Amino acid sequence: MMGPSKMTTIHVLIIDDDDDLLEISKRFVNKIDDTIEITTVNSGKRGLEILASMYFDVVVCDFQMEKMNGLDVLKTIREQQNQIPFIMFTGHSHEQIAIQALNLGATNYLTKTGNPKTLYTELVHLIRRAVEHDRTERALRESEELYRSLVEASPDAVFVFNLEGKILRLNQQAKRLLGIENIEEIIGKDYRYWLVGKQAKTANIEFEKLVRGEALSQREYKFTLENGEPITVEAHSTSLKNSHGEPVGILAVVRDITRRNAIEEEIRISEERLRSLANNIDSAIWLSSPSNPSKIIYLNPGFEQIWEVPVEHALQNPEVFTESIHPEDKARVETAIADFVREQIDYNLQYRILTGQGELKWIWAKGFFILGKEKGVRQFGGIAQDITEWKKTQKALEESLTQFDRLFAASINGVALCDTSGILKQANSAILDMLGYEHNELIGKNISEFTVQEYHEDFFRTLSEMRIDTQIRSLKYEYYHKNGTRIPVSLNIWTNIDQNDEIIGYWIIIRDISKQKDMIEKLSESKEKYRRERERLSELAHHMRHDLVAGLQNIEAFSELIKDNMDFKLIDRIRENARQMRKVLDRSVELADAGLVIGKMQQTDMAKLVDEVAYRVIPENVTVEHKNLPIVKCDREKIEQVLHNILTNAIQHGKAKTIVVFSQELESELQIVIRNDGESIPDKIRKQIFRGDYFLRTSESLGMQIVRRIIEAHGWSITLDEGEPVSFRISIPRK
Incomplete structure (x- = not known):
């Protein structure tokens, strides 16, 4: 197509x-x-x-x-x-x-x-x-x-910093310049990371100027790379501004000029060496006559590439230089060059030219001096570079950083800037939402106006104690919402410094920690409740053991005395029953002391478990039947304890002759019903049978309160049906 x-x-x-x-x-x-x-x-x-x-x-x-x-x-x-x-x-x-x-x-x-x-x-x-x-x-x-193509295709390293000097973006050339494998290694690092001594101080001064939105900055710096290698770079930096003209970041185009500096050193030693090297770079280089600084005697081929004017023509017609300058930039450039020649003041400029083909280009130009043996000025020189593509990249990055500013404004954390007295100068929408104010209502207020009174003294003392080198301070206060409610918040505070290293205010990150505080309080309440339950369970278990162990010892003693006169099988059952009860009681105390009700969970066949319990506790004149009993996941020994208790009570207190254990399936739960034909339970006992302060004390019973605790610890429930026959109903949720 x-x-x-x-x-x-x-x-x-x-x-x-x-x-x-x-x-x-x-x-x-x-x-x-x-x-x-x-x-x-x-x-x-x-x-x-x-x-x-x-x-x-x-x-x-x-x-x-x-x-x-x-x-x-x-x-x-x-x-x-x-x-x-x-x-x-x-x-x-x-x-x-x-x-x-x-x-x-x-x-x-x-x-x-x-x-x-x-x-x-x-x-x-x-x-x-x-x-x-x-x-x-x-x-x-x-x-x-x-x-995107311009940034990545740029021959120079391109960095974007936030107003705190942290790296936000960089291109592949920057990665190669710094000798790193992974760009993520340096995202968030400070621009001074590779600078030392006076270099860092100079960079600070230039950076603060850029933060204020002042003129472009072009500086040379000495970097020390991760491997210890020193390099010299040339940084062209400018402020990135939003649609309101406010700085939102810094753009720096950095070129490794270590080799170029070496070339310039050789230029001072040998003019011929300068020509040899200059002919192989894409920048334009010029040299003036030692006797007449206004006369250009050398131009390299790079001039013709940039200006699109033959070198010979330019040497014969020096007016080409001034005539090519864009009319809007001409006065500024001519003044800088005049000062350069007259006052020996270096110039470092960016300006526009119109080439011999009528094309508009941006030029970066720098003037320098070549000293003679007597250290007097012998000759002037200069270098110029086409930065048109860099300018286009700069504009594209400014537009991109506008999006960063929008993201900053949409931060879920409150971000505020106040002056040294606590007056709010800036606040994002998260703070407005948190406190319920409109922007014009909040800006200009002192932070103390919505800070709970008891925190005022600590807050202003913290501000007064902060210095330039103070680490970020973390605090927890309470703020007032516009409607009067109190909001617990956490604060991170650090200083806002001007170009003179003076504190002019404070940046504050504010987070609403209401939910966090509620969770801590609930956790504390839960721990206290657990402690009380543990103490209560331990006390109950020890009390039960004290009441029942003596009776169990008697059972064992009597078993030995009558062993010769009774059915040995029956005596063995009595002895086994006593040992099993002691084992269950000991384990109950052990688990209670550990704050537990149930132990290891395992798949348990309820039909087999009913048969085992019946064998130990049911006399021969009592019938125990079971129908359709399921396999359930439970603490087998504790559920055995439950069955033991219910079956024993049915015989001892209800005089039951037939006990039937069966299951019923409902939509949301499975029910196990233990039904007997014994005497009905009196209303007085029926109402108290599962109460925490009531349990049956008999030689065969561990108490229905323990039954309830074991059942509920499994996440189940137990009820006693109204009327007759006597039916205990254990409900097991399907989920």
Whole structure:
């Protein structure tokens, strides 16, 4: 497909299977706007073929056509990644068709109804609007790509700093200059990281000027790289400003001039060596006559590359230099050069020239002196470099930093600047939202006006104690919201320094820590509650053990005495039962002392567990049955303790003859029911049976309160059904 025409003509492809309508459309459109060139085809397939071989600015297509309708044409174009504007021009007025077209990427939708002149006037309007929008979008994309290309293609290192001197961005050339592998290694580092001694102080002075938005800065600095290698760089720096003219960052274009300095040293030793070296660089170099400083006797080939004027012509016509200076810059440049010659004051300038071909270029030029043996001025020299591309890069970066400023304003943390007395000078939207003020309400207020009174003294003492070299101070205070509520906040404060190293105010980062404070308080409450529960559980367990161990010892003793006169199998069951109860009690005390109710969880077959407990505690005259019991994850020994307690109580207190254990499945939970045919539980006991300060004290029972605690520690619940038969119901949530 051919590229777009550079003329103002708009190329339109109209697709419709009605040949008469194609002719009408072409005539009406050309009559309304003769800058629109119409190409017509009578099928969707033919339209796609011609679109692939010719350039068009917009496609106008009918919906209802044989073989391939308008939606099919549109879908095919978009599948080919072609974003050409597409207008659906059809006699169908169904809203659904319009919606489908727009969803597939149609630019607009127009029905073929109404007065022809009005209809085609609207069509022309839609065509022009679609093309203008498409061309604007394309130009914007090309501009952004050009900006990125300029920065990365720059032969010089490009750095962008924030107003605190921290590196925000740099290009690949900067990475090579500093000898680093990963750009992320130096993002956020201070510009003085590679400077030492007087170099750092000089850089500070220049940086502060730039922060205030003063003139461009061009300086040479000595860097010490990570590997210890010293290099000399030339930094061209300027302030980056927002749309209000306020500095938002610093742009520095840095060139390694270590080699150039060596060249200049050789120039002082040998003029011939200067010529040899100068002929191989792309900068323009000039030398004046020792006897007549106003006469240029040498120009290198770099001059011709920049000025686009032959060296011989310039040497014979020195007025070329002044005549090439842009009229708006001429007076400034001529004054600097005159001072250079008369007062021997170095000049370091950026200005514009008009080349021999009429092209506008930006030049950086520096004048220097060549000293003789007597250290008197023998000769003047100068070097000039084309910085046109750098200037373009600078402009693109300024626009980019405007976006950084917007991001700063949208920070989720409050950022404020106050003077030395605490008066707010700047505040971002996060602070306004936090405190409930409008911008004009907050700026000009003293911070103490919304600081809770008890923190005033500490706050102003902190400010008074801060020095230039003071580290960031972190504080926790409370602020008043505009509605009077108190907000706990954390502050990070550091000094704002002017170019004279004087403190002129303070930067403050403010964070709302309400949620953090609430979480700490809840954690403290939870710890206290846990401590009390642990003490209560431990006390209960020790008390139970004290009451029951003696009885268990008696059981073992009596078992030995009657062993010779009784059924040995029964005696073994009594002895095993006693040992098991002692084991459970000891483990309960151990777990209670550790603040625990349950131990290791494991998959447990409830049917087998019921059989084991029944074997130990159920007399032969009592029947225990179980039906459909599940496998559950639990502390097996503790659930065994629960079953032991409930079954023993049914026999000892309820005189039960039949006990049935079965399960019921509900939508949200699984229930295990333990039912017996014994005596009903009196209302007085029924109401207290699960209370924390009540448990049954018998030789066989560990207490229903322990049962409740074990069940609840598993995340389950236990209830006693109303009425008869006596039924304990353990509910296990499915989740």
